[in-house]
Amino acid sequence: MTWFHFANCIALALGPVYITYKGSALAEYRAFSACLVGFFGYISTQLLKMILIAILFPLQDSEPFQQEFGRAVLFAVDIIGNYITLSRLSKGTPREVRVLAAALGWSAAEIALANGPTLFGALSLEFEWTYIQRALESNLIILFYISLTRANQIFMRKNNTPTEQSLVIALVFACVIVHFAVGYSRVLMGGLASLIVFTVGSLSLFVVSSIISRYAKVE
Amino acid sequence: MRHSIRYLILLLCICLCQAAFEFPASRLAQLELGHALYSSSFPNLFPAGNNASVKVGSQRVYFAAQAVDSQGTGSLRRTVVLVKATDLTEDTLPNLVDNRNAEAILIVLPNEQNTNQLGDSLDNIQKTLLTRSWDASIYFAFEDEHLSSILSDVKKTHGLATSPLTDHWHFVSTSSDAKPVTDLTITNLQNLFKGYPRKGITPTLAVTASYDSFSLAPGAIRPNNDNGAVALLELIRLFSKLYNNPETKPEYNLLFLLVGGSTFNHAGTKHWANNVEASLQESLSFVLCLDDLINGGEKLNLHVSRVSRDDNIKSLYQSMEATAKFLELDFSIQTKKINVSDPVVHWQHEVFSMKKILAATLSSHSSSSPLHFNEHRRYTAEELTKRIRFVAESLANFIYKRVDGPIRQLETFQEELSPSENFVDSYTRAFRHLPIVQAYSDKEDAMMNEVFKMFKGGNGETTEQQFKQKNTDITFYTQSRNVIKASRVKPSSFDIILSLIIAAYFSLYYVMLKGPAALRELKELIWSSKKEKTKKMK
Known part of the structure; x- marks a missing residue:
């Protein structure tokens, strides 16, 4: 039964990526290559980030708070990487499709490379809720990055009003805070708590980013 | 992230x-x-x-x-x-x-x-x-x-x-x-303490015990032999002090013999008895085999195949009786004739008796059964030490010929020479938790090596004898x-329900993304697959 359970977890983790691609406008615009740009954008960003960590952060034991804070600071690299990836996409496709393609490719890479490997633990005999939590987290990752990429998209426009600009910066900060809260709650209270934090955080980010992007588009 | x-x-x-x-x-x-x-x-x-x-x-x-x-x-x-x-x-x-x-x-x-x-x-x-x-x-x-x-x-x-x-x-x-254990290598060890030479042949007194034992589950269930070898090790420790001191060195050789293969019909003892040097065999006046000294009960039995008429040996029996009286132990001699046609060796001394070597087995059990079930007594190290002391004292009294002397002289092993309770206790524990089961022990067996090292101590002449035992009636399987x-x-129903929930979640998500179009698509998907089926049927 462990294989069945493993298959369940993998399906739960990867299924939404596929369905999002098939169910959204991405399939209609054949934006697969755009998704691939997002995918490799994530990988190169992570490589760069690791080099930065190796240079800037010497190995040392520090408090969980400090560690998580360091991660939140380094998340800036992710944001910049995401911004660059988004700017690489061809301007031919509608803005929403570009955002979705970059975000989906990006989160697919994170799910496959960061969350996916831990799911192999589901192959062990011992049952643990962790793997189902991890798989659910993978779903939220998509929402989280869609919000972040939307923020970057609006930030990229040249003719933003000051309100829009400040709203977008606030949204990016909110993303960093959610990222920090998820990591810190995992250290302090375990997987279930961080899943709840992540659910609340990413859902609200998604709603807020939808509102902002609609507002920005209307202007 | x-x-x-x-x-x-x-x-x-x-x-x-x-x-x-x-x-x-x-x-x-x-x-x-x-x-x-x-x-x-x-x-x-x-x-x-x-x-x-x-x-x-x-x-x-x-x-x-x-x-x-x-x-x-x-x-x-x-x-x-x-x-x-x-x-x-x-x-x-x-x-x-x-x-x-x-x-x-x-x-x-x-x-x-x-x-x-x-x-x-x-x-x-x-x-x-x-x-x-x-x-x-x-x-x-x-x-x-x-x-x-x-x-x-x-x-x-x-x-x-x-x-x-x-x-x-x-x-x-x-x-x-x-896997079945096919080749068994059994090791016998002997440690000879030489006394002052006499005119002619210096008589040799041998004490033997087997180090191997059997346990239903080694490490979990107590083995059948947890004290014979301990007694032998303690005797070596005690007598080596006497033999190393020129003032107390007797005119008697003392041979300690640690044999294996007792579970295989005393194979180790048989091999030793068949291959003993002629000169040593000639000098052997008596072999005392140490069986379980305590689990059988309060009484100590000396099992012999026949009562010897030899004066020398009679004095050994007397020495034992006198020492038992002095130490307030219940001691008696049991005679049981050997049935030559019986392939089973009931007591270790029978091997020697068949070779015309005078021998006896000291055991707390009154009858021979190699695995004394239901007879595991809770005993203290103090009790066992007392019995070991009994063996040591009676041997010493015999060697120094003090049987007829006043009773207070019967004590040799006192003060710094007295048997160590700690030693006995730690070794009995070790034998219980890490029994040396012949079929499972190889050269790397830590307990066996430790016992052998301990046995070889004390400045005696040590010799090692190894032989292969084949065709035993019992086949042991590796443990x-x-x-x-x-x-x-x-349970598996959990995963089935989980996949149903996941499927429902995915369909709902798809419908949310696509709106009413999704329902149409799903309908078409089901219809088309049905059509294909009907086509195939035709």
Whole structure:
């Protein structure tokens, strides 16, 4: 039964990526290559980030708070990487499709490379809720990055009003805070708590980013 | 979000070491009687043609079940049954294995720290365990906090209707396949302390004991011989002091002999007796074999095949009787003639008697049975030390010819020469927990090497003798260190429900993304597949 359970977890983790691609406008615009740009954008960003960590952060034991804070600071690299990836996409496709393609490719890479490997633990005999939590987290990752990429998209426009600009910066900060809260709650209270934090955080980010992007588009 | 490569590296570790709980377990000894012949060393135990074998797979997955209600019915296939040793009765195991087809049984022994008596609670069923064959693997493990939590957990869920959310326990044993032990190398050791030479031949007195023993489950159940070799080691320690001091060196040679293969009809003793140097055999005046000195009861018996008329030996018996009186021990001499046609060697001294060497066995048991079941006494190191002292004193009184002297002179081993209770205690414990079972011990056996090292001490002349024992009537099967892994699992219905939920979630998500179009698509999908089917049918 462990294989069945493993298959369940993998399906739960990867299924939404596929369905999002098939169910959204991405399939209609054949934006697969755009998704691939997002995918490799994530990988190169992570490589760069690791080099930065190796240079800037010497190995040392520090408090969980400090560690998580360091991660939140380094998340800036992710944001910049995401911004660059988004700017690489061809301007031919509608803005929403570009955002979705970059975000989906990006989160697919994170799910496959960061969350996916831990799911192999589901192959062990011992049952643990962790793997189902991890798989659910993978779903939220998509929402989280869609919000972040939307923020970057609006930030990229040249003719933003000051309100829009400040709203977008606030949204990016909110993303960093959610990222920090998820990591810190995992250290302090375990997987279930961080899943709840992540659910609340990413859902609200998604709603807020939808509102902002609609507002920005209307202007 | 997190560092992906770090996870990739962690992947292997995660797959390999899970949080599941592991504990060591000893498996019931697996033996087979190859021939219709009686097992020569367990004559009273195996009826002809019966094999006491336990079949064990290499890696199996079991479900845990509860079996404290041993009266229950219902099949226990693919189930490991957890039973507390204290709840076991003679009928429990046959009922579980024969009537209910339990595949494995894990007998949970009380924590050894609490009782300090290995496998005491199993005394009443030991004979049942060994005298028949079992179609189930039987394991023994000591209770600890994890195992008792599993036990109470299993008890709690037993009998309740199982919902998809209830946890079950899976047990996996990591033992490798049991293989028959074909070649046995048995080592005998001798340590000769030379006294002042006399005119002619200096007489030699030999003391022997066997180091090997048999246990139903080594490490979990007490072996049948846990003190003979200890006594021998302590005697060497005591007498080496006397022999090293020129003032106390007697005109007698003292030979200590540590033999193996006692489970195989005293194969080690036989080999030594057949290959002893002629000069040594000539000088041998008496061999004292040390059997179990304490488990049999209060009384000490000296088993001889016939009462010797030799004055010298008579004085040894007298010395023993006098020392026993002095130490207030119950001691008597038992005579039993050797039945030459009997292939079974009942007592170790019979081997020597057949070779016309005067010999006797000192044992606490009054009759010979190689595995003295139901006779495990709780004894203290003090009691055993007293008996070892008895042997030492009587030998010393004989060697120094002080039998007729005043009784206070009967004490040689006092003050710094007195037997050490700590030594006896630690070695008995070691022999209980790490018994040297001939079939399972190889050259790397730490306990065996330790005992040999200890035996060779004391400035005597040590010689080692090794031989291969083949064609024994009993075939032992290898006993590797078993580790049982217990993991908490969910029933398969849990995963089925989980996949249904996932499917529902995905469809809902798809419908949300696509709106009403999705429903149309789904409908078409179902229709088209039906059409294809009907086409194929045509």
